[in-house]
Amino acid sequence: MEHLSSEKLAYLVDERPSPSERAHLKSCTRCSEELNELRIQSHNLLELAALRPSPDNWESLETRLVNEGLIRNKQERFRRFGITALPIWIQATAAILLFLGGAGFGLNIGKDETSNALSLDKIIASTPEIETADEAARAVVLAEQAYMQALLHFRQFSDKDDENQMDDPLNRVEALEGLLVASQEALRLAPTDPLFNGLLINVLSQRQEMLKQISESR
Amino acid sequence: MNESQLIRKAIQGDGSAIRSLYERYSPRVYAVVRRIAGDDDLGNDCAQEAWISAIRALPKFRGEARFSTWIHRIAVNSALQAMRKAESRQKREVPITETIVASETPSSDALLAQRLEWALDRLPGGMRKVIILHDVEGYTHDEIGKMLGTAAGTSKSQLFKARGKMRELLKSLNTQDNREESETWSI
Ligand SMILES: [Zn+2]
Numbered sequence: 182m183e184h185l186s187s188e189k190l191a192y193l194v195d196e197r198p199s200p201s202e203r204a205h206l207k208s209c210t211r212c213s214e215e216l217n218e219l220r221i222q223s224h225n226l227l228e229l230a231a232l233r234p235s236p237d238n239w240e241s242l243e244t245r246l247v248n249e250g251l252i253r254n255k256q257e258r259f260r261r262f263g264i265t266a267l268p269i270w271i272q273a274t275a276a277i278l279l280f281l282g283g284a285g286f287g288l289n290i291g292k293d294e295t296s297n298a299l300s301l302d303k304i305i306a307s308t309p310e311i312e313t314a315d316e317a318a319r320a321v322v323l324a325e326q327a328y329m330q331a332l333l334h335f336r337q338f339s340d341k342d343d344e345n346q347m348d349d350p351l352n353r354v355e356a357l358e359g360l361l362v363a364s365q366e367a368l369r370l371a372p373t374d375p376l377f378n379g380l381l382i383n384v385l386s387q388r389q390e391m392l393k394q395i396s397e398s399r
Numbered sequence: 400m401n402e403s404q405l406i407r408k409a410i411q412g413d414g415s416a417i418r419s420l421y422e423r424y425s426p427r428v429y430a431v432v433r434r435i436a437g438d439d440d441l442g443n444d445c446a447q448e449a450w451i452s453a454i455r456a457l458p459k460f461r462g463e464a465r466f467s468t469w470i471h472r473i474a475v476n477s478a479l480q481a482m483r484k485a486e487s488r489q490k491r492e493v494p495i496t497e498t499i500v501a502s503e504t505p506s507s508d509a510l511l512a513q514r515l516e517w518a519l520d521r522l523p524g525g526m527r528k529v530i531i532l533h534d535v536e537g538y539t540h541d542e543i544g545k546m547l548g549t550a551a552g553t554s555k556s557q558l559f560k561a562r563g564k565m566r567e568l569l570k571s572l573n574t575q576d577n578r579e580e581s582e583t584w585s586i
Contacts, residue, residue, distance in 0.1 A: 187566070188559040188563055189559075191559035191561075191562035191563050191566075192559050215566075218566065219563075219566055222565060222566060225511060226530070226535045229430075229515060229535055230512065231427045232426060232429050232433055232434075233426050233429070234425050234443070234446055235443070238425070238429070239418070239425075241447065242450050245447065245451060246414075246451070246454060249451065250412070251412060251417070253412030254412065254414045254415075
């Protein structure tokens with residue numbers, strides 16, 4: 182007796198047998214048992230449960246989603262531009278300003294409006310052309326270092342006056358300057374981003390106010 | 400938050416909404432891509448590609464199909480695409496006698512699932528794709544034909560071969576078990 186082929190049996194899992202196939206299955210235990218096993222196998226495959234991916238998968242996916250701009254939360258946006266690499270006081274100021282500024286401003290600020298006593302524009306202008314988030318992060322750090330040096334000179338100069346009185350506003354301007362650089366670098370990458378525009382407006386007005394206070398106190 | 404709210408937020412780039420969608424659908428997405436890939440590393444890569452494609456395409460999701468169906472289709476497509484690339488590389492050969500390593504004593508259901516996964520991983524790529532899409536995921540031969548760019552008849556003949564091969568692989572496991580059992584008894 183010639184048995185049904187494996188492929189024919191697999192076909193019969195969900196197709197109707199011909200009269201001769203039906204007759205064979207009736208008389209042959211080997212083929213009917215094999216067909217039964219194949220049906221159980223297909224049933225078991227259908228019942229296979231979903232598989233839980235490793236928790237690491239989300240972490241690497243999240244990084245990619247942030248890098249590709251598909252996750253655009255405030256904190257992720259800051260991380261994307263390397264701002265977490267800045268000292269903690271700048272991050273704290275950033276958080277406060279974000280809270281104050283929200284994302285309501287849709288304006289672009291021209292560079293001219295940023296000119297001020299500390300001529301930070303020179304530092305910003307010296308940063309290289311920025312194309313990627315990594316480059317922005319590096320540029321922010323470089324601008325930070327340059328600014329710190331400038332600030333040191335400023336502080337030595339101002340130390341001739343009442344030191345204690347100067348300390349607090351200076352620290353605050355310091356924080357604002359760092360944030361200004363960071364937000365300007367970020368705006369180079371995302372010039373129409375309302376969040377960064379709002380941030381920049383806030384930084385500029387607060388810095389203006391602080392510098393006024395400093396010059397009045399001297 | 401309901402699903403359409405989550406989707407709206409995810410389109411706006413809200414990380415926690417994307418995370419919620421991921422938590423909800425990642426097991427189904429991962430299962431289909433991992434099985435088609437036949438390999439953990441490739442499966443992980445495929446799953447990530449699938450999610451990136453899905454989140455990128457999210458603004459195009461119109462809600463005509465269910466979100467689960469939509470994302471599943473994206474997952475299948477990205478796994479098939481990754482397979483086409485991987486198939487051009489040398490296929491690894493796994494000896495048939497390799498045993499299933501269980502981390503703990505599995506239930507009979509878990510053991511059965513392990514055996515099925517083991518056998519699926521050992522099917523040739525073409526057969527594996529079709530048996531997963533048809534027998535595991537429930538797609539029709541017409542749908543599979545469109546996904547693979549072949550005729551429905553080709554999908555059918557691959558499926559019948561795959562079922563037979565799968566059966567052989569599982570039988571070989573049973574034979575191995577019986578041999579091990581008799582060896583244990585003869586000590
Ligand atoms: Zn027979």
